[in-house]
C-alpha cells in the first residue's frame with residue numbers, strides 16, 4: 321500500500337506511564353464492577369492498577385495524565401464479527417432481492433463488490449470505518465475479509481492491506497479471509513494459502529501484539545466437503561481456529577442436510593472443525609443436538625442483527641460463549657447493538673430479554689472471545705489486561721451502579737461518543753479528535769474516489 325501514515329502517539333508518556341481518571345470505571349468481565357471516583361494506571365501496553373482516584377494520583381505523580389473529568393471509563397469495545405470492506409457497500413441497494421436466501425447473493429452486487437476489490441480498496445475500505453469506530457470507543461475487530469481477486473492487482477496479500485490499516489490506526493484485530501468454492505479451485509487454494517501465510521506472520525510477531533489471525537470460511541454452502549477437509553488438515557488449523565458464517569439462513573441448513581448432515585453445525589462437527597478457537601457467526605437455525613455440539617466443543621457464537629435472530633438466551637443457558645458483532649457496514653458497535661438487543665425483546669416477549677442478557681454479550685462474551693486470540697486479556701479493565709480503554713462522554717442523570725448499568729447503557733450510554741480512546745496503551749482519540757498526522761478528510765476523499773471507481777467497474 322503506497323499510502324504511508326505514521327501514527328504519532330499524542331502523549332509522549334513519562335516513564336511509559338499513563339494515568340486515566342477520575343471517573344466511573346466500568347470493568348466489564350464476569351463481575352462487571354462499577355467503581356466510583358476511580359482511575360486507571362497504564363504502563364506500556366497493559367493496565368497496571370485500578371483504584372480510588374486520589375490515592376492513585378498521589379502515588380503516580382510522574383505519570384502523564386489523561387483527564388476523564390468524571391465521565392464513564394469503560395474497556396475499549398470489541399466488534400466480534402464484522403466485514404470492514406463493506407464500508408464500500410454503503411452505496412449498494414439490492415431492491416427486490418430475496419435476502420433470506422444467501423445462495424441468491426453470489427450473482428448480486430454484494431458478491432460483485434467482493435470480487436472487484438483491489439489492493440488499495442482493501443486498505444481504504446478498512447481505514448475509514450476504523451476511524452469512525454474509534455470515535456465510538458471500538459478498539460478491537462474480529463474481521464472476516466473477502467476479496468478473492470485482489471491478486472490480480474498486487475503481489476501482496478489482501479490481509480496485509482487490512483492489517484496495515486489496523487497497524488496505522490493503532491487498533492487491535494483478528495483477521496481472516498473467506499475461503500469458498502465460489503470462484504473455482506485456484507481461488508480456493510489461494511484463499512487458503514493467504515490465511516496460512518498471515519497466521520504465520522502474526523504468530524511471528526507481525527503487528528506487535530495487536531494483530532492475530534484465523535482461517536476464514538465464507539459459509540458451508542459455498543464449501544465442498546473436500547475444502548472443509550483441506551482446512552482441517554492445515555498445520556495452522558489447531559492454533560488459529562476457523563471463523564465461519566453458520567446456519568444464518570435455512571438455505572445453509574438445507575444445503576448441509578442435502579449432503580447427509582443434521583444441519584450446518586453438525587456438518588462442521590463431522591469434519592472436526594468445532595474447537596474452542598472456532599467462531600460461528602449467526603447460528604439462527606440450530607437443532608437441540610447441534611446446541612449440545614457447540615457447548616461441548618467450547619466454540620463461540622457471535623450474534624448480530626442479521627437475517628434472523630439467534631436464540632442467544634437458550635445458547636447462554638447451555639454455557640456457550642456468545643458475543644456480539646455488527647456483521648455489516650456499521651462501525652458503531654453500540655449503535656448497532658440497540659437493534660440487536662431489541663430483537664431479543666421482540667423474539668422472547670419478556671422484558672429482560674433485550675436488556676440484561678444481551679448486554680452480557682458485550683461485557684462478558686466479547687472479552688472472552690477476543691482474549692482467545694491475543695497474548696493478554698482483551699476488553700476488560702483489570703490488572704494485566706491490554707490497556708484498551710474508552711472514556712465515554714456520558715454524565716449519568718442518576719447514580720450509575722451495578723444494578724442500573726443496563727438501563728444506563730441502553731437508554732443513552734450507547735449513543736455517546738468516546739471522549740478519549742486508548743488502545744495498547746496509546747491515546748488515539750483525545751477530546752474526540754484523531755491524533756497523529758492523519759488527515760481524516762483527505763482519507764475520506766481518497767476512499768470515495770476508490771469506491772466510485774469500484775462502483776463503475778461493477779454496475
Ligand SMILES: [Zn+2]
Pocket residue numbers: 401402403464565601647648
Ligand atoms: Zn458476516
